[in-house]
Amino acid sequence: MKQYLKNTWDGIWTVLIGMKITFKHLFTPAVTIQYPDVKVPLPERVRNRLYVNIDDCIGCDQCSRACPVSCIEIETTKAIPGEDLGTTSNGKKKALWVTKFNIDIAKCCYCQLCVFPCPTECIYMTDVYEFAEYERENLVYKFSALTETEAVEKKANFEKFQAEKEAQKAAAAAKPKEEQKPVN
Amino acid sequence: MYQYFYELLGSEILATLITAAVPLVNVLLAALIGVYLERKVSAHMQDRLGPMRTGWHGIFQTVADFIKMLQKEDAVSTEVDKKLYNLAPVLVFTGSFAAYAVIPFSSKVIGTEAEVGIFYLLAISSLVVAGILMAGWSSNNKYSLLGAMRSASQIISYEIPTAIVVLSMVMYTGTLSLDKMSQMQTAYFWNWNILGGAEFGFAKFLLIPFMIVGFIIIYISTLAEVNRTPFDIPEAESELVAGYFTEYCGMKWAMFMLSEYGNMFAVSGLVTILFFGGYQSPLGYFGDAIGVHWMIPFEQVFWFIAKGWFFVFVQMWLRWTLPRLRVDQLMSLCWKYLIPYAFVNLIIIGIITLL
Amino acid sequence: MALKTETMVLNMGPQHPSTHGVLRLELELEGELIKKVIPHIGYLHRCFEKHAEAMQYNQVIPYTDRMDYLASMYNNFGYVIAVEKLMGIEVPERVQYIRLIMGELQRIASHLVALGTYGLDIGAFTPFLYLFRDREKILSLFEMTCGARLLYNYMWVGGLSHDIHPDFQRLTKEFINYFKPTIVELDSLLSYNKIFIERTANIGILPVDTAINYGVTGPMLRGSGIKFDLRRNDPYSIYNRFDFDIPVGKGLVGTVGDCWDRYYVRVREMEESLKILEQAIDNIPEGDVQSAIPKRIKPPKGTVYSRVETPRGELGYFIISDGSTNPFRVKVRAPSFVNLEVLGELCKGHLVADVIAILGSVDIVLGEVDR
Numbered sequence: 001m002k003q004y005l006k007n008t009w010d011g012i013w014t015v016l017i018g019m020k021i022t023f024k025h026l027f028t029p030a031v032t033i034q035y036p037d038v039k040v041p042l043p044e045r046v047r048n049r050l051y052v053n054i055d056d057c058i059g060c061d062q063c064s065r066a067c068p069v070s071c072i073e074i075e076t077t078k079a080i081p082g083e084d085l086g087t088t089s090n091g092k093k094k095a096l097w098v099t100k101f102n103i104d105i106a107k108c109c110y111c112q113l114c115v116f117p118c119p120t121e122c123i124y125m126t127d128v129y130e131f132a133e134y135e136r137e138n139l140v141y142k143f144s145a146l147t148e149t150e151a152v153e154k155k156a157n158f159e160k161f162q163a164e165k166e167a168q169k170a171a172a173a174a175k176p177k178e179e180q181k182p183v184n
Numbered sequence: 185m186y187q188y189f190y191e192l193l194g195s196e197i198l199a200t201l202i203t204a205a206v207p208l209v210n211v212l213l214a215a216l217i218g219v220y221l222e223r224k225v226s227a228h229m230q231d232r233l234g235p236m237r238t239g240w241h242g243i244f245q246t247v248a249d250f251i252k253m254l255q256k257e258d259a260v261s262t263e264v265d266k267k268l269y270n271l272a273p274v275l276v277f278t279g280s281f282a283a284y285a286v287i288p289f290s291s292k293v294i295g296t297e298a299e300v301g302i303f304y305l306l307a308i309s310s311l312v313v314a315g316i317l318m319a320g321w322s323s324n325n326k327y328s329l330l331g332a333m334r335s336a337s338q339i340i341s342y343e344i345p346t347a348i349v350v351l352s353m354v355m356y357t358g359t360l361s362l363d364k365m366s367q368m369q370t371a372y373f374w375n376w377n378i379l380g381g382a383e384f385g386f387a388k389f390l391l392i393p394f395m396i397v398g399f400i401i402i403y404i405s406t407l408a409e410v411n412r413t414p415f416d417i418p419e420a421e422s423e424l425v426a427g428y429f430t431e432y433c434g435m436k437w438a439m440f441m442l443s444e445y446g447n448m449f450a451v452s453g454l455v456t457i458l459f460f461g462g463y464q465s466p467l468g469y470f471g472d473a474i475g476v477h478w479m480i481p482f483e484q485v486f487w488f489i490a491k492g493w494f495f496v497f498v499q500m501w502l503r504w505t506l507p508r509l510r511v512d513q514l515m516s517l518c519w520k521y522l523i524p525y526a527f528v529n530l531i532i533i534g535i536i537t538l539l
Numbered sequence: 540m541a542l543k544t545e546t547m548v549l550n551m552g553p554q555h556p557s558t559h560g561v562l563r564l565e566l567e568l569e570g571e572l573i574k575k576v577i578p579h580i581g582y583l584h585r586c587f588e589k590h591a592e593a594m595q596y597n598q599v600i601p602y603t604d605r606m607d608y609l610a611s612m613y614n615n616f617g618y619v620i621a622v623e624k625l626m627g628i629e630v631p632e633r634v635q636y637i638r639l640i641m642g643e644l645q646r647i648a649s650h651l652v653a654l655g656t657y658g659l660d661i662g663a664f665t666p667f668l669y670l671f672r673d674r675e676k677i678l679s680l681f682e683m684t685c686g687a688r689l690l691y692n693y694m695w696v697g698g699l700s701h702d703i704h705p706d707f708q709r710l711t712k713e714f715i716n717y718f719k720p721t722i723v724e725l726d727s728l729l730s731y732n733k734i735f736i737e738r739t740a741n742i743g744i745l746p747v748d749t750a751i752n753y754g755v756t757g758p759m760l761r762g763s764g765i766k767f768d769l770r771r772n773d774p775y776s777i778y779n780r781f782d783f784d785i786p787v788g789k790g791l792v793g794t795v796g797d798c799w800d801r802y803y804v805r806v807r808e809m810e811e812s813l814k815i816l817e818q819a820i821d822n823i824p825e826g827d828v829q830s831a832i833p834k835r836i837k838p839p840k841g842t843v844y845s846r847v848e849t850p851r852g853e854l855g856y857f858i859i860s861d862g863s864t865n866p867f868r869v870k871v872r873a874p875s876f877v878n879l880e881v882l883g884e885l886c887k888g889h890l891v892a893d894v895i896a897i898l899g900s901v902d903i904v905l906g907e908v909d910r
Contacts, residue, residue, distance in 0.1 A: 007521075007733075008521060008525075010733045011733040011734070012400075013733075014727075014731060014732045014733045014734075015502070015505070015506060015732070015733070015734075017727050017728075017732075018505040018506060018727070018728050018729075018732055019501060019502070019505050021505075021724060021727060021728045022229045022501065022504055022505045022665055022728075023229075023501070025228070025229050025230070025231055025665075025669075026225070026228050026229050027228075028231055029231075030227070030228070030231050030232055030233045031231045031232075031672050031675075032231070032232045032233050034233065034236055034237075042682075043679075043682055043683040043686070043704070045682075045683065045684070045685065045686040045701060045704070046682065046686045047685075047686035047687050066598070067598075068594055068598035068599075068601050068602065109601050109605075109690070110687060110690070111600075111601035111604075111690070111692040112686065112692060112700065113597065113598065113601065113692070116700075125686065226664070226665075229665055230664070230665050230668040230669070231668065231669070231672060232668065326547065326549050326550075327549075330549075330571065330891065413662060414662065414734055416662070417892070423557070423891060423892050423895050424891075425555065425556060504664060504665050505663075505665060505728070506662070506663060506732065506734055507658065507661040507662040507663035507729070507732065507734045507735045507738060508661065508662025508663075508734070508738075509734055509737065509738070510737070510738055510890060510892045510893065511571065511890065511892060512890065513737050513738070
């Protein structure tokens with residue numbers, strides 16, 4: 001009987017305590033904000049969308065190799081002598097045409113592993129986090145400064161140069177042979 | 185009210201329609217405001233903002249929701265028992281709508297001045313059980329079935345403590361008419377039943393503690409009857425997904441919601457009438473003071489709605505504070521705690537009334 | 540003539556509000572009584588262990604984040620400790636301190652989710668949001684430090700990805716002071732609420748021998764009254780320098796080892812974590828957090844097993860190295876996975892509503908169960 005009355009009392013009393021707490025909270029200001037109108041300021045280290053400053057990129061492929069989910073795709077073509085690609089902002093000489101620098105941001109896991117190995121600090125994470133798209137293809141970001149035709153041209157240039165070099169080499173290799181022939 | 189409109193318009197049909205429309209508007213408004221209030225109360229209790237975009241502080245949110253509900257496709261699963269499935273929401277809604285017929289909003293605004301109003305109210309609220317069972321069974325879903333079974337046993341069990349407390353109040357006031365009950369607790373709050381009723385004397389002070397006990401019991405049991413937390417096990421979302429209306433969508437689902445919020449106000453109204461003076465003002469009538477007697481019914485409507493919404497607010501307050509009971513604990517609370525207390529209370533109030 | 544009755548099979552999950560993710564439970568019911576519970580897992584299987592074989596050692600770390608996504612820091616912690624043990628790296632003091640602070644903050648954050656969702660399972664919505672509000676504060680501290688709120692990739696083999704923010708110590712101290720009253724509020728709003736006690740006390744009692752036989756660890760084991768915590772019993776990092784208690788279930792409102800005890804052990808653990816934080820936060824030594832990071836992570840041939848006490852129990856990493864830059868095998872002993880096994884034992888003879896209460900008190904994270 002004592003237990004019975006105690007249960008009743010406990011039930012009512014703890015309910016009242018709970019009600020007191022929630023009533024107090026009825027008048028505390030809300031902690032939520034109205035998101036698209038009001039935004040939380042982001043800290044400076046925030047990790048969101050990747051960005052590549054392609055002017056500084058030397059095409060070393062280190063970010064692509066660091067990526068655990070292989071979302072960075074880089075293709076490069078060697079510059080032929082005489083082409084000046086300029087230097088990066090920290091004074092490194094560029095030697096490769098970056099014909100393709102695609103980041104599939106849909107695959108990205110925002111781990112920031114690609115950012116640290118970059119020798120020119122040209123790939124980094126920005127504070128942009130609103131980049132939803134209706135088409136999945138739009139999430140593949142193409143950073144290469146070259147247009148497709150330019151890329152093909154550079155590739156062709158290099159191949160031509162390579163072929164010429166090969167031809168020269170072959171010619172150089174062939175010449176002695178030809179000269180030797182008459183001797184025999 | 186019927187009589188009044190009949191005399192005014194001279195047409196039975198029109199008078200009937202208008203008399204029927206008043207509770208309908210009431211129940212719709214109750215649901216509309218109730219849903220909005222629930223959202224806001226819960227939001228602010230949880231340090232949130234709640235709806236903020238549709239109108240000032242999201243005041244039109246429920247309207248927007250309602251329009252959305254209307255637009256929704258009425259998806260009916262192929263395996264349901266179509267007849268019962270379609271009938272169930274209507275039946276549930278009818279039950280809560282019909283309850284409004286006897287609730288006196290003021291001495292003038294009352295659907296029907298039935299002499300057995302409270303009896304009718306208790307009877308009609310059981311109609312909901314049939315609707316819920318139908319919904320649960322016809323949905324052909326195990327969760328729905330479990331929810332419906334729980335709901336039926338819960339509502340039927342909790343009718344008992346409600347009925348016992350109502351019985352003690354009927355015994356005390358000597359009438360079954362809700363209107364008369366309200367009239368007996370004349371203006372000024374010290375005449376309310378919770379404070380011992382209008383008759384002044386030794387018995388009045390003796391009654392107060394037992395009236396409070398009676399009030400707590402009926403408040404808890406009506407809370408259970410309308411399936412609100414901590415007694416919302418029929419629709420316990422963490423266990424049964426949504427209970428008996430898991431398979432419903434669109435307007436049919438909205439009808440369950442409407443009836444839930446309609447019921448909330450109805451039972452709050454019942455508690456108000458039984459213990460808190462019904463439509464009587466706590467501080468006397470302004471109309472009386474300045475001699476404008478036609479104002480009194482309007483004041484009474486205001487007081488009734490204010491008191492009703494206060495108890496709805498407390499229901500919400502409880503909902504957002506408490507966890508939910510388990511089904512067997514719900515039963516033991518009813519049978520082992522509420523009913524014995526209610527019986528003891530009934531006997532004591534009876535003895536005091538006799539004295 | 541006996542009445543013919545049938546049991547009903549109720550399929551709970553993977554789409555269900557309170558299976559904490561994508562767990563599917565097959566319940567065999569007699570009315571509402573549970574006859575049998577069969578958990579079906581694997582809906583969130585992402586081949587972590589196989590993936591790890593194709594990754595370099597440091598590339599595995601973002602994957603460990605995604606196992607127990609409510610305690611990512613601690614998954615990082617366990618993994619880097621294992622690799623460091625394999626390579627024999629001595630980590631600077633500053634790194635040790637920061638790791639420990641992050642780990643304990645993560646423990647609080649993880650318990651906040653566990654307790655909040657547990658309240659939600661029982662039907663109390665409000666404590667859930669109060670606790671999430673506080674968890675956001677911890678996540679903001681993490682975001683300030685490493686830029687991510689949930690999947691940190693913060694601890695690296697031999698060091699950390701970033702040094703702490705200059706404001707970090709001040710804000711953490713502010714958080715500690717802010718958070719203490721919240722625990723008191725939680726106690727009076729939920730822990731000692733009569734309805735909550737009714738729902739959780741004497742439900743899902745886990746006896747000590749069953750717990751040990753199933754290999755249950757973490758707050759579940761401690762809820763059964765065994766004082767076993769790897770931070771004390773097999774100290775890693777610098778936990779042996781700090782003074783803290785190990786709360787155990789005492790059966791305050793019911794039997795030792797019931798759901799309420801498991802719940803309450805978590806509440807008390809948050810207090811102990813605060814105690815550790817208070818001792819550590821002012822004593823972070825100066826130093827460089829990246830000085831010990833090896834240029835190339837190429838551990839010698841060999842195997843290592845290392846275990847840490849995550850908020851959910853013993854998280855063990857077993858790594859086989861073949862001397863290359865990729866691990867040959869990474870085996871994870873996930874605490875949630877082991878703890879989940881005992882569910883069938885706990886649920887027997889209870890009601891459907893109790894399954895939710897018991898499952899919530901086990902506190903599984905499906906990311907870790909399925910890996």
